[in-house]
Amino acid sequence: MRRIISVLMENEAGALSRVVGLFAQRNYNIETLTVAPTEDKTLSRLTLTTTATDQQIEQITKQLNKLIEVVKLVDLTDGDHLERELMLIKLKATGAQRAEIKRTADIFRAQVVDVTQGAYTIQLTGTSDKLDAFLRAIQESTVLEMVRSGVSGLSRGEKVLSSKS
Amino acid sequence: MLSGGDILIRSLQEEGVEIIFGYPGGAVLHIYDALFRQNQIKHILVRHEQAATHMADGYARATGRAGVVFVTSGPGSTNAITGIATAYMDSIPMVVVSGQAQTHLIGTDSFQETDMVGISRPIVKHSFLLKSAEEIAEVIKKAFYIATSGRQGPVVVDIPKDITSPTELFPFEYPESISMRSYSPATKGHSGQIKKATAMLLEAERPMIYTGGGVVQGNGSEELIKLTRTLGYPITNTLMGLGGYPGTDKQFLGMLGMHGTFEANNAMHHCDLLLAVGARFDDRVTNTISKFCPYAKIIHVDIDPASISKNVVAHIPIVGPVDVVLKEMNRFAEEGITKRTDRQARLLSEWWDQIDGWRRQDCLRVTTDEGSKVIKPQQVIQAVYKATAGDAYVTSDVGQHQMFAALYYPFTEPRKWINSGGLGTMGFGLPAAMGVQVAFPDETVVCITGDGSIQMNIQELSTCAQYDLPVKIINVNNRALGMVKQWQDMQYEGRHSHTYMDSLPDFVKLVEAYGHVGFAVDNIDELDAVLAETFSLTDKLVFVDVNVDPDEHVYPMFVAPNGSMRDMWLKKGVRT
Numbered sequence: 231m232r233r234i235i236s237v238l239m240e241n242e243a244g245a246l247s248r249v250v251g252l253f254a255q256r257n258y259n260i261e262t263l264t265v266a267p268t269e270d271k272t273l274s275r276l277t278l279t280t281t282a283t284d285q286q287i288e289q290i291t292k293q294l295n296k297l298i299e300v301v302k303l304v305d306l307t308d309g310d311h312l313e314r315e316l317m318l319i320k321l322k323a324t325g326a327q328r329a330e331i332k333r334t335a336d337i338f339r340a341q342v343v344d345v346t347q348g349a350y351t352i353q354l355t356g357t358s359d360k361l362d363a364f365l366r367a368i369q370e371s372t373v374l375e376m377v378r379s380g381v382s383g384l385s386r387g388e389k390v391l392s393s394k395s
Numbered sequence: 396m397l398s399g400g401d402i403l404i405r406s407l408q409e410e411g412v413e414i415i416f417g418y419p420g421g422a423v424l425h426i427y428d429a430l431f432r433q434n435q436i437k438h439i440l441v442r443h444e445q446a447a448t449h450m451a452d453g454y455a456r457a458t459g460r461a462g463v464v465f466v467t468s469g470p471g472s473t474n475a476i477t478g479i480a481t482a483y484m485d486s487i488p489m490v491v492v493s494g495q496a497q498t499h500l501i502g503t504d505s506f507q508e509t510d511m512v513g514i515s516r517p518i519v520k521h522s523f524l525l526k527s528a529e530e531i532a533e534v535i536k537k538a539f540y541i542a543t544s545g546r547q548g549p550v551v552v553d554i555p556k557d558i559t560s561p562t563e564l565f566p567f568e569y570p571e572s573i574s575m576r577s578y579s580p581a582t583k584g585h586s587g588q589i590k591k592a593t594a595m596l597l598e599a600e601r602p603m604i605y606t607g608g609g610v611v612q613g614n615g616s617e618e619l620i621k622l623t624r625t626l627g628y629p630i631t632n633t634l635m636g637l638g639g640y641p642g643t644d645k646q647f648l649g650m651l652g653m654h655g656t657f658e659a660n661n662a663m664h665h666c667d668l669l670l671a672v673g674a675r676f677d678d679r680v681t682n683t684i685s686k687f688c689p690y691a692k693i694i695h696v697d698i699d700p701a702s703i704s705k706n707v708v709a710h711i712p713i714v715g716p717v718d719v720v721l722k723e724m725n726r727f728a729e730e731g732i733t734k735r736t737d738r739q740a741r742l743l744s745e746w747w748d749q750i751d752g753w754r755r756q757d758c759l760r761v762t763t764d765e766g767s768k769v770i771k772p773q774q775v776i777q778a779v780y781k782a783t784a785g786d787a788y789v790t791s792d793v794g795q796h797q798m799f800a801a802l803y804y805p806f807t808e809p810r811k812w813i814n815s816g817g818l819g820t821m822g823f824g825l826p827a828a829m830g831v832q833v834a835f836p837d838e839t840v841v842c843i844t845g846d847g848s849i850q851m852n853i854q855e856l857s858t859c860a861q862y863d864l865p866v867k868i869i870n871v872n873n874r875a876l877g878m879v880k881q882w883q884d885m886q887y888e889g890r891h892s893h894t895y896m897d898s899l900p901d902f903v904k905l906v907e908a909y910g911h912v913g914f915a916v917d918n919i920d921e922l923d924a925v926l927a928e929t930f931s932l933t934d935k936l937v938f939v940d941v942n943v944d945p946d947e948h949v950y951p952m953f954v955a956p957n958g959s960m961r962d963m964w965l966k967k968g969v970r971t
């Protein structure tokens with residue numbers, strides 16, 4: 231099952247390599263990974279997605295918790311949560327393709343953020359599924375380049391991941 | 396005001412460090428100079444950095460305090476890696492201070508630069524790369540706290556040379572205590588779970604207690620003995636857990652696992668309730684995991700939550716320090732035992748009858764050929780046991796001799812049996828024995844080794860000469876890499892691919908060259924006398940080269956692959 235794990239850790243050199251190293255060392259896989267500082271500059275928040283069974287995920291979270299720099303973590307997929315990923319995609323756009331791409335972008339509530347004679351760059355935010363659906367909707371041969379941010383997320387409602395609680 | 400180098404040494408003094416095992420070099424010159432200018436902390440100059448880590452490790456296992464190592468950058472650091480990994484696998488507290496290239500040179504492939512934090516990352520509990528001298532005191536405080544609390548382990552502190560320079564001075568204040576928001580190991584177990592577990596224990600019909608290195612390292616032995624005796628249940632120890640429960644006690648079934656006893660492995664297989672304490676269900680214990688303890692409910696007590704339900708799912712997990720948890724269990728058990736019914740008492744005695752049946756197999760009986768003077772390796776251990784009255788610190792290397800030592804030298808106290816169980820590091824035995832001897836100069840320290848293993852750190856005979864370390868080395872010499880050869884006999888139709896040691900040195904001459912005493916013996920009738928003399932030379936290092944039967948195998952041995960714990964080879968060609 232796909233899991234989204236969000237980790238609050240000390241914003242220190244080496245912390246990220248410990249998390250990534252742990253996954254390599256213990257033969258777990260990371261599908262996406264994003265990390266940046268939080269409102270508290272001493273902490274950074276890392277979000278990763280992985281596919282694992284319940285027993286594996288229990289081990290992964292326990293092993294992550296053992297890392298000295300990890301302050302707290304949550305498996306967002308355990309409860310209701312918000313999940314967003316950003317994609318920038320540059321598509322070949324000439325002639326009739328231009329209107330077609332624009333239409334598809336509108337359907338997905340994507341924005342065209344850069345335009346040239348031959349190409350559109352489109353920005354799309356949403357769940358990973360939505361991004362995947364967009365990719366399926368356009369012709370593969372028109373894709374010049376693309377980048378995805380990896381998943382970020384928060385629990386819905388009052389529940390927070392914080393160093394204090 | 397102090398230099399970074401002096402701050403480091405002062406911090407170690409404040410931490411109560413009495414001994415450092417190390418080897419100098421460019422990146423730690425300032426540190427060594429600071430060490431020179433004080434006389435509170437002693438230093439043992441080793442002959443190879445790997446040995447320094449094993450000495451610190453042996454010191455830590457015997458005393459319970461963190462072992463401390465100094466190494467220089469580059470090759471000094473990489474040489475320390477095997478010893479750090481050894482300590483990590485067995486959860487041994489250690490602080491390794493490594494020199495690093497100067498801050499401004501890091502990343503430039505400068506002379507003797509290596510990414511120590513990176514290289515050691517998967518084999519340390521934690522590591523630090525220092526950025527300024529002001530950090531030193533706090534980081535040292537943290538390093539010892541992390542190494543010695545929770546599930547213990549090695550911590551690396553990597554210090555760029557410029558930070559220890561004598562030209563820049565800083566105020567020094569050693570923190571009295573430390574707290575870290577991201578690290579707070581459990582200090583007690585969940586009382587509700589402990590109560591539930593104890594009730595389950597009391598209701599069991601075929602109970603079994605299985606304990607590991609966690610009981611030794613976590614100082615849980617006393618409470619474990621109390622609990623086991625109160626309940627009257629059978630108990631087994633892992634290779635790492637030996638001495639956690641007295642090996643001579645009638646409730647003790649011997650070691651379990653790949654080379655465990657017939658009775659211990661069978662009792663594991665047939666039990667209906669398993670209490671596991673400070674043990675981690677290693678594959679060398681469980682054999683095929685899907686066939687492990689098929690009838691048992693499992694209670695698992697461990698300080699490390701990640702050890703619980705990692706390999707085998709626990710019905711009642713209890714996270715906490717083993718001594719504290721066992722103490723609480725004892726309270727519940729002492730009360731509960733008074734209510735034991737006649738039926739329960741009868742079932743327990745039937746269980747013991749079954750166990751006594753397995754014991755009659757007498758799986759550790761040593762068979763010798765009529766009239767032969769050839770020494771069996773098992774007899775060497777038995778003779779050492781006799782000669783030391785079962786009271787020595789015993790370290791071992793890795794191989795058949797290690798298993799024979801574990802099986803034929805019953806340990807009655809924790810911390811007296813010291814071996815590399817997790818990583819299985821050949822070359823561990825001699826330096827570990829030296830670390831123990833440094834900690835306890837007046838105790839008898841024996842290193843049981845093999846002709847292969849001893850040569851992996853034999854250079855330390857020189858260190859022994861320099862510091863007068865009178866360890867007793869018993870070389871169970873079978874002229875082969877015996878354990879590997881045994882597997883080749885059993886699984887590769889006896890094709891001994893590169894397991895002969897064709898060019899062994901004359902060990903007696905070799906140790907004499909270092910200024911020590913050496914004896915050689917190959918006749919069983921002479922063994923006791925040679926050992927008696929060996930142990931009478933209390934202030935000398937004595938090396939006994941015992942020529943043993945090269946064809947002996949270690950039994951019992953798990954049948955693998957796909958075997959359960961009760962599937963064992965009992966002797967050559969004979970299995971359950």
Ligand SMILES: Cc1ncc(C[n+]2csc(CCOP(=O)(O)OP(=O)(O)O)c2C)c(N)n1
Nearest residue numbers: 794795796819821845846847848876877878
């Ligand atoms: C550093 C290292 N290299 C290789 C091994 C694999 N190994 C395990 S036991 C063994 C043979 C040990 O031979 P020896 O020390 O003579 O002991 P014996 O088995 O003969 O008693 C080897 C090579 C190991 N455990 N450690």
